[in-house]
Amino acid sequence: xxxxxxxxxxxxxxxxxxxxxxxxxxxxxxxxxxxxxxxxxxxxxxxxxxxxxxxxxxxxxxxxxxxxxxxxxxxxxxxxxxxxxxxxxxxxxxxxxxxxxxxxxxxxxxxxxxxxxxxxxxxxxxxxxxxxxxxxxxxxxxxxxxxxxxxxxxxxxxxxxxxxxxxxxxxxxxxxxxxxxxxxxxxxxxxxxxxxxxxxxxxxxxxxxxxxxxxxxxxxxxxxxxxxxxxxxxxxxxxxxxxxxxxxxxxxxx
Numbered sequence: 001x002x003x004x005x006x007x008x009x010x011x012x013x014x015x016x017x018x019x020x021x022x023x024x025x026x027x028x029x030x031x032x033x034x035x036x037x038x039x040x041x042x043x044x045x046x047x048x049x050x051x052x053x054x055x056x057x058x059x060x061x062x063x064x065x066x067x068x069x070x071x072x073x074x075x076x077x078x079x080x081x082x083x084x085x086x087x088x089x090x091x092x093x094x095x096x097x098x099x100x101x102x103x104x105x106x107x108x109x110x111x112x113x114x115x116x117x118x119x120x121x122x123x124x125x126x127x128x129x130x131x132x133x134x135x136x137x138x139x140x141x142x143x144x145x146x147x148x149x150x151x152x153x154x155x156x157x158x159x160x161x162x163x164x165x166x167x168x169x170x171x172x173x174x175x176x177x178x179x180x181x182x183x184x185x186x187x188x189x190x191x192x193x194x195x196x197x198x199x200x201x202x203x204x205x206x207x208x209x210x211x212x213x214x215x216x217x218x219x220x221x222x223x224x225x226x227x228x229x230x231x232x233x234x235x236x237x238x239x240x241x242x243x244x245x246x247x248x249x250x251x252x253x254x
Contacts, residue, residue, distance in 0.1 A: 068167040068193070072226035075195045079229060091115055092246030094131055094200075095229040099220060106247070114244035120224055125208035127221045131230065131245065133237035134199040140239055141192040141199060145170050148190050157185075164213060165222045166191045166202075171209075189213075191225060198232045198243065200225070 081088070081095065089096045089104060096118065098104060103121040108114065119128045134140040145161065148170040152159035157174035170190040178184040187209045191202040202225045208217045237243065 066167070069195065073193045073195065073200050073228040073230060075198070076229055076231045077196070081229065089248055091118060091248060093231050093233070093243050094118065094129065094245050095231070096120070096129075096224070097227040098224070102220075102224075106245075108247065109244070112244070113247060115247060116242060116244060118245060120221065122220060123207065123217065125204070125206035125217055125221065127208075127224060128203040128205065129225075129228065130201045130203075131243040132199045132201065133232075133239055133241045133243050134194055134197055135239040136197050138194055141167070141194045143240075144192060144199070144201065145190075148172065162213075164189065164191055166193050166225070168192070193225070193228075195230055196232060197237075198230050200228060200230065 076095075086097060089098060091106075096104065098120065101122060105119045105121060106115045107117040107119070109116055117128055117130045119126050132140065132144075145168060149159040149161070149172075152170075152172045152174060155174050157172060159170055159172045161168050162171055163169070169192075172186075172188050172190065174186040174188075176184045176186045187205075189204040189209045191200075191204070193200045193202070202221075204218070204221055208215070208221055212218075232243075
């Protein structure tokens, strides 16, 4: 954690400049992370290579007493962004704190110039970040988890629930045809963090989505997701509606 509620510094240093991290792709482009993580995502995998969730797992087993957002992601009203000298990427509704060597791809709607998703890419892994409006009463995360499981099954794949760093996560394995017609798999882990009338969805791709949840390659993405800050605003929005981000104007220092 780089900032927060009077928290100690993180082990991951922020990136020095925004320019070295940013790449913009159009709305009709393929998955923003595909080019960077394709080798890991679509390699032919054995069953033992893919960590599955708990077959008897239920989201209710997590316990309502656990605050899965205690260490982030944060609402803008919960943290102090200014005065720490940290360079961040300000996308309007979402503020991202990257680290050296990371790439950031923005999926942009060509007509509105609004950012629909941001994908952090590092080595053979990626984390796609999408923001939704949510009801004040909560509950949207459970609905989106159910949707993610149903979509995977309809696509001929499988999805299980397991305890992740942000509560119940969805672990999906989707069949994918390789360039030579061979059977391959697309593996992902989906995180959900529900804040005051907003919900962040993080989809972990590539090497970080495969194997142990506490693998070293996963930790930087967990830290990145924890350091996200959401500016919800006061405008009324339909729960479940995609909340667009904005193209950054330049490096943002806290």
